[in-house]
Structure formats: C-alpha cells, structure tokens
Amino acid sequence: MQIQRKTALIVGVLVVLAVAAWALTRPAKTRLAAPTAIPVRVVSVVQQDIPRFVSGIGSVLSLHSVVIRPQVDGILTKLLVKEGQLVKAGDLLATIDDRSIRASLEQAKAQLGESQAQLQVAQVNLKRYKELSVDDGVSKQTYDQQQALVNQLKATAQGNQAAIDSAQVQLSYTQIRSPVTGRVGIRTVDEGNFLRMSDTQGLFTVTQIDPIAVEFSLPQQMLPTLQGLIAAPTRASVDAYMGADTDGQTGDLLGEGHLSLIDNQISSTTGTLRAKAEFNNASQRLWPGQLVTIKIQTALDKNALVVPPTVVQRGLDSHFVYRVNGDKVDVVPVQVTYQDSDVNIIKGVQAGDVLVSDGQSRLKAGAQVEVLKEPPQVIQTVDAKVQP
Template sequence: MNKSVVQSSRGKLIAAILAVLAIIAIAWWLLSGGEEAPPPPPPVPVSVMKAENRDVPHLASGIGTVESLANVTLRPQVEGVLAEVLFQEGQQVKKGQLLARIDDRPLAAALAQAQAEKARNEAQLRSAEQDLTRYTNLLKEEAISRQTVEQQEALVGQLRAAVRANDAAIAAAQVQMSFTRITSPVSGRIGLRRVDAGNLVRTSDTEGIVTVTQMAPISVVFSLPQTLVPQIQPLMNAEGGAPVIAFNRENGTRLAEGRMTMLDNQIDPTTGTIKLRAEFDNADGALWPGQFVTIQLRVGLTTGAVTVSPKAVKQGLDGSFVFRVTDGKAQVVPVTTGYASNDAIVITKGLAAGDTVVSDGQSRLRDGAPVRVAGAPKDGAAAVSEKTP
C-alpha cells in the first residue's frame, strides 16, 4: 500500500516537472516572436562611379535650319530664244561663269542702228559747228545779222544734245546685249533646269531658267530661349564669333564646326525665343540648304567642379541625394546640384572628388544597406557614354 502511494507521488512529480518545462518552452517561444531570427539581407548588386573634378562647359542646344548665304534664281532680263544652255544640273559653278545665252541678233541690230544714228548726228553737228564759225566771223564784219548767228548756235546745241541722246541709246542697247549672256552671280551649285534650249523666254517668266545656291560657306539659323540672352550677348564680342557645333538631328552625328555671327534684334513673343545665325565653312558639303540640325553653343564654363553622372543623382522629398558607398555599405548623402548636362551634373555641396557613388541599382537600396559592386568603379566622365544633344 505504501509502495503504491510512493509510485503515485513520483508520477505526479514527473508530470508537474514536464508541465513546468512545457510552460517555460511556450513562454520562450512567445517571447522570441514565434520564429527564428531572420538572416541578414544579401548585398545589393550595384554599379558605381567616382566623383571627379573637372571643368564643365555650359552648353545650350537649339533646333536650326540650314540656309544658303546666297540663293539666286536666274531669270531672263530680255525676251528672246534661249540659244544655248552651258551647264549640267547639279554642277558646281564659279562666280561669273557663263551658264546660258539668249539669241542676241535683234538686239545687235538695235545697237547698230543706235550707233548709225549717232554717226549721222555727229556729221550734222560738225557741219553746224563749221557754219557757226563762219557766221560768227561774218557778224564781226557786220555782214550778217545777229539773229542768223543765234539760230545757228541753237542748231548746234540741238545736235550736241542729239549726240548725247545717241550715246545713252547705245549704252542702253549694250546693256540689253549683255543680258543675253547669263552668268552666275555667285559660286555655288546648279539646281534643276527649268527651260531647255530653243524655248522662247520672257522677262515675265516667274520660275526663271535655273537656280544657283551657294554651298560654302553656309549658315544655320537657330533659336534659343530668351533666358540665355544675357549669357549670349558677351559672346558676340568674341574674336571671330563664339564656336558652335552642328549635329545630325536623327543620330546625333557631328556634322560641322562653325562660328556664331549674328544675334537677332528682337525676341519672338509667341515662343519666347531669339534667333541666331552661325556660319560654317562646309568645305565637305555636310550641311545642305533646308536641312534641320541641332546646334550646340557654349554659353559658359564652370572650372574645377565636382561632377557625377546624372544617373547617380536621385530626387527625394527633401531634395537631391546620392548613395555614397563606404565600407561596403550605401549611405544616403544629400547634395546640392548646379549646372547639368546630358553626361554630367555639377555637385556644389555634399560630395568630394574621389567619392564612390552608386550609378545604377538604387531602386533596392536603403540607407546602410550592404552592396556588392559589379565591375570596377568608373569616373564621372567614363560612367556614361558621350551623348550629343
């Protein structure tokens, strides 16, 4: 009986101990959050670059149209049959080169008639002057009346005026004759021929015979925002004009380098822009009249600036910031930015040259997050490929 009591007591004791252990285990599980502590987050793969110290040009870009400095339509100035066409379409011609000839026989006949009329009047003038000399001598001897002498003097004056009129008629006929030889007023490229040899041409023909367009040098007229006028005005005093670069609008290829030559005298109130003209040598013919191009003009320069790629700078509620990488971790650094272009942005406050910043992969980053750098850090100039406007 005593033995059974003892065994029962031992069983109750063991059960109590197990219950206490279970309660302790449950309490520990609840206090620990019900799960095991999560492992630390894996490093975020990012691309980085180094902030660099360099001079940053301030570039302004605008859309422009290539315009010839001289585009001439050759129209007939006299009526006649087009006798000869001495050019080929698309040909390069020089100033003064003969391009076409109009039949000049009617004008040559008119010139000969004017010359003959002058010769007749000159002969009459010589005879009248001789008579005037005789009449004057007879008047001294009182052998003739003064009225006769005065009449002869008037006749001499009339004939002299007639000779001068003949000279004017001959000059006019010679000018008309010169119009039968059509020469190029400028050096340039011939366009499409609009009249063939053998056709009758008139001064009223609006299309003319052909056009000649100067190709070199050539100009581009482009527009920039009115806010840049104070920066552009000092550039007009630069010797030879401020340098500009023309780019292909479609693929950004550099086409030519030239100089700004003119700033318009008024701002367009409808667009808030001002027009400028730049000239290019265009010796290789890269620019073509009527072509649309992008013009890049340097309006300023920041020297010794700390720069990074625009991809490294992000915008937050408190302003601009970058992720600076220090000891394998990303650190949020507020920055103050200055001039920005397609390939660089100036950091006026917050970074120093040589700092490593994240240029790609920021979407998964948080302040203090570990990072894994993919590849070697690039400097500010090599972090992005060079772009054109």
C-alpha cells in the same frame, strides 16, 4: 452514457496522436538570418573642366539663292551649265538670241555718226559766222541761229550715244551670267524655248552652298547669354548634328561653325528668339532646307565635380547621392548646378568620393553594401574646343 465516454476517449486519443505527429514532423527552429550586403556599382567623383552647351533644332539656309530669269525677250540659244554643276560668280550660264539687239545697236551707232558729222559742219559754220560778225559781215540773228543749231546737234548726238548705251546693256542681257558662286539647281526650260521677262519661274536657281547658315530658335531666357556670346572677342562655336537620337544623344557631326547674329525681336506668340550661325561647308554635308540639331558652347566650368547622371537621386525636395563609407552607405544631399545626357555637375561632395551609380533602389542610410568587382566606370565628357 457509456457510449459518450467511449467517444470522448477516442477523440482524446486522436488529439494526442495528432500532437505527437506534429511534434515529430515539424521543421527545426530556424535561426534569424544575418543581414546580407546589397550589391552595388560605384564611381568616383572626378574634378575636371566641363563645357556647358545649349541645344536646339535649326534649319539650314543658303546665304545666297538666286532664281535665274531673262532680262530680255528672246530664244534661248545655249545652256552652258548642267544641273548640279558648281559655278562661280560671273560664269556664263546661258545665251539668248541677240541678232535683233545687235541690229538696233548698229542703227544707233549709225545715227550717232550722222549726228556727229552734222555737228562738225555746224561748228565750222559757227566759227566762220563768229569771225564775220565782228565786222558785221553777218547779222547777229544769223549767228544766234547757228549757235542754236550747234546746241541742237549736240543734244541729238548725246541722245544717239544714250541709245547706243541702252542697246549695249540690252545686248549684255543676252549673256546670262551667275551673280553668285553656288550650285545649279534643276532647270525648267531647254534650248530653243522663247523666254520672256514676265516669266516668273526662271531657268533654274543658283544656290550658295559654301559657306552656309543655320537658323534656329531658342527660349527667350537665352537672350542675355546669346548677347554675351555675340559681344565676346572670340566667336562662340556652334556644332550642327544630323539630329537627336531617342536617348537624347546627338547624331553625326555635320559641321562646325560660329554664332553670327541674333534676331532683332522676340516672337510674342512662341516666346522664342531666332538666331543664325555660319558654317564652312566645303564637304557639302549641310544642305539648304535640312533640319539639324545645333549645340552652342555657352560657358566652361573650371575644376567642376563631375558624376554620371545615374548617380544623382531625386528626393522630395532636393537631390542626394549615396556615398560609400567602408561597407555601408551615407545619404549626402547635393546641389546639381548643371546636367546633360552625359554628366552632372554637383556640389556637396569631394573629389575622389566613392558614390553608388547602380543599385540605389534597395538602399537607405546605413545600409550594408557589397561593391561589385568590375572595371572602374569612365565618365564620358564632351569634347570642347576651349578658346584661350
């Protein structure tokens, strides 16, 4: 019994000592911290004219590309152009051995001369027979036979003239001239080779480089827009770029052209519509077969309210922005009417409103904010060549 009392006394002393030690070592009572402002970056709503664009992937095509093939059989005697050389329509490219054709031409000319001489004699006799037939100096049968001989010799002379014309055409084929203005491709034959008309490979190609075209496909929903651009009094501008970067920005500008035509049908398998644009290509930056990104200006929004894409936030069922009001923010629903990688056009705010462009993840309606002091953000807009 006495032992239990001693044990209880020791436990009680230990508890008192523990409470005293906790009281002495506990931290001072913390005060409730005042709410801190959330740092954000802001941008002002700008009002300006913004062009609208539609983009797609296209392939560069030559307007004229010709495979140069022989039209007569013969030995290739001369190649007068080099690979990669620029030629004009009508320039002499190559020659084929023409000795056999020239011999045929001279033979046809000789036969024509013989026929013309015989015809001349027959016409003189016909004139004499006609005068004699008046006094019955010759029979009508003799006169008629002479008339038939004259007609026969006329036909022979015409045949000989046709043979001459044919030989002259064949002779012209021995001089191969460029049918288009363009660039000579890689040749497949050398001087001294025997060429045949049945050869499908040809000597080389001549491909027009300037002007040049780009063929591209767009969704079928763009048909009314493209039809409107084709029917417009001013041609719709089309820009061609090297490609698209991973962040959606366009690459180097390769050429500036115009929309020339849209295809006469929509692909039923892909639901896309083919269109073509034409470009002046004096610098030869566009090359046949090259893949490019095209951008077509489809409209121009006058006095649009413009913000960077980072300003607009996506809610459950609508878009919204954070507008700075003093040292707090308000949640303002907005409507996005157009967006691309550079700017968004919105409705629901006023020009000059200060909106949060960075730091929205911690914000809510009425949150206190601290605007970071830094140079004002400049909204980058796309250069547009606006037609008057």
